Amino acid sequence: MRRVIQLLFLTLATLTAASGHASLLDSLAPETKTFLPVEEAFPLSVETAPGTVTAHWTNPDGYYLYQHRIYIKQGDNKLSPVSWSKDGKEKFDEAFGDIVAYYGDLDAVFDTSGLAPGDATLWYQGCADAGLCYPPQKYPLTLLAATAANTEQAAPVTGQDNFFSGRSAIAVAGLFFLLGLGLTFTPCVLPMVPILTSVVLGQKNTSPLRGFLLSSVYVLGMAITYAAAGLAVGLLGAGANIQAWMQDPVILSVFAVFFVLLALAMFGLYELQLPAGLRNRLNNVSQKQQGGHFVSVFIIGVLSALVVSPCVSAPLAGALAYLSTTGDAVLGGTALLAMGLGMGTPLIILGTTGASVLPKAGMWMNRIKYLFGFMLIGVAIWLVGRILPEALVLALWGALAAAAGIAAGALSSAQGNSQKVLKVLGLLLFIYGVIAIAGAVKGHTDPFNPLGDNATAGHESPFYQTDSVAEVMDLIRTAQQPVMLDLYADWCISCRVMEKEIFATEEAQQALSGYHWVQLDLTDNTQEQRDFLQQQAVFGPPTVLFFTPGSEAASGRIVGEREREDFLREAGQLTPGH
Structure with missing residues (x-):
């Protein structure tokens, strides 16, 4: 038994020694570090x-x-x-x-x-x-793709954005009213003048009060339409480009025909009126409540704002850009309502005083109606001019001028001083019309210089032209030089003006030779194109964007129509090497 106990102690001692030796070896060995994947x-x-x-x-x-x-x-x-x-x-x-x-x-x-x-x-x-x-x-x-909510960082901040931002709602509304006044004598508002005057002068016994009410209702319809656009822009951003939707060739053609029909009624070829039964009912109602006609005038104001006013001027584009970044629908609606009222204030003055200063009766009425009839046809030509070849548009302007000249007495004998004055004016219009038609036959396009050296035949655009956004973005990514991207549409009158007056000139081509010129055609207004406009916080043409390879350059955009000198001065600040 004693020997067994001794053996157990010996074994335990051996194990203890071995354990101690192992611990000593472990302490002397280098530490192994473990790292996470x-x-x-x-x-x-x-x-x-x-x-x-x-x-x-x-x-x-x-x-x-x-x-x-x-x-x-x-x-x-x-x-x-x-x-x-x-x-x-x-x-x-x-x-x-x-x-x-x-x-x-x-x-x-x-x-x-x-x-x-x-x-x-x-x-x-x-x-x-x-x-x-x-x-x-x-x-x-x-x-x-960036949405309007975050394109404020993507797009360069324009001077108009800075001007409107940081102001109270009342101040913004006041500024937009002044902006509307400033836009009164632009192509945005001028086409509305013959429409309004035909509405007012088409009424019998038009007093200053009734002229004021009719013109006010017309302007209210126009202003409320802009207010609705402001609401949409405030909520949806740049994607809410309602007017771009209204530039479809079919829609433009329908409204052009509508204005021609109105003009024919002004010429006395027929009288626009409802069926007798319905007309009698409306007359009975109107005796109890004046205002049945005001509804139609209001609708005309709405349609005028949508179809006759597709232009985007520089201050208006900047204002819309500011509203799209606020996300405030109420502010957007109020601001553009104020702008519409500002644009309409001179129209209200015209509708009110025009009715009071004109004589109450006489042959002058037929002459005035003829005048406004030709003006309405001019609006129709202005509408279809966005979708027709420019030479054909010049021919239409020539035909209109010649017809107006004949109506004024260019080919008739004149008796009395007033008729002689009209005959002289008629001869001038007739001669211009013949010259314009001759220029159009030769391929010329400029109504202000119908025989000038601006024929479109054989004209080669300085731009690489495409309607594909994907192709444009690929060109920007792969270009070895900066890209100047022109946003163009056939229905954009200002685009055509800039193309002739700026881009076609040797001066502009030399000054901007450091850029690769690309033109994106937005005429079809496809979903891809609308998404691109929203991404870039652009509301429509004419707009020129300047890109460095892969991304938009800082402050690299020019919005709205410019004179050649102004455009080149602004672009010169972005030109490579400046």
Whole structure:
């Protein structure tokens, strides 16, 4: 028994010694370090939204990310975050020297509105405090097109945006009213004059009060239409381009025919009236409540605002850009209502005083009706001029002038001073009409210089022309030089003016030779084109965008029609090398 106990003690001592020896060896051996795989060291989740990418990391203790190694890359474009969820820690790194490191949870937000929608890559790199530096990591992304809510950062801020921003609602409404007054004598409002005057003069026994009421209802219909557009812009942004929808060739043709029919009624060829039974009922109602006719005048005002006024001037485009970024539908509606009232104030004055200063009876009435009839035909030509060949439009203007000249007595004998004056005016109109038709036959297009050297035959555009947004974006991405993108549409009168007066000149082509000239045709107003306009916070042509390869240059846009000198001066500030 004693020998068994001794054997047990001996065995226990041996095991204890062996254990102690092993512990000593373990303490003398070098420590083995373990590191997490990269996906566990820097767990990443990404949220992609229109115009924005947010990257979120949840780094465990002892692991950090390099600030300068976090970016998005698309082609040659490299985009750094615009904001971080917290401040980084400054430290010295053996690989990169002095750096900013992020430990723990981190959110990095990227503004991708300046990049093209499509594929891109998120790059990031980090290290472990224990001494391991991981290789750069990449995460594939699909960028979404920016919406109007975030294109304020994507698009350069124009002077008009700065002018309107930061003001009270009352001040904004007042400024928009003044803007409307300023737009009164532009192509936006002038076509409304013959429509309004025909409405007022078409009434019997028109007193100043009735002239005021009729013109006020007309202007109210126009202003409320603009207010509805302001509501839509405030809610939906640049995508709510209602007037662009109204530029379909079929719609333009229908309204042109409508104005011609109105003109024929002014010439006395027939009388526009409802069926006798319905007319009698309306007369009975109108005796009890005056206002049945005001409904039709109101509707004409609405249609005039939508169809006759598709132009986008520089201040109006800037105002719409400002409203689209507010997201305030009430402000948008109020502002454009004020603008519509400003545009209509001179029309109300015309409708009121015009009715009072004219004589009450006489042959003058038929002459005035003829005058307004020709003016209504002019509106019809102005409408279809957006979709017809320019030479044909010149021929139509010539035919209208010749017909007006004949109606004024150009080919008739004149008796009395008034008829002699009309005959002289008629001869001038007739001669101009013949010259314009002759110029159109030769291919000329300019109504102000019908025999000038501006024939369209053989004219080669200086632009590379396309209606594909995808092709335009591809050209911008692959271009080896900056791109000047002209947004054009056949129904945009100002676009045609700028094409002739600016882009076709040798002066402009030499001054902007550092750019690759591209023209995007928006005539068809496709969904792809509307999305592009919304992404760029553009409300319509004429607009010229200036791109560096891959992204839009700062302040690189000119909105609205310009004189040649003004355009070249503004563009010169963006020209490469300036």
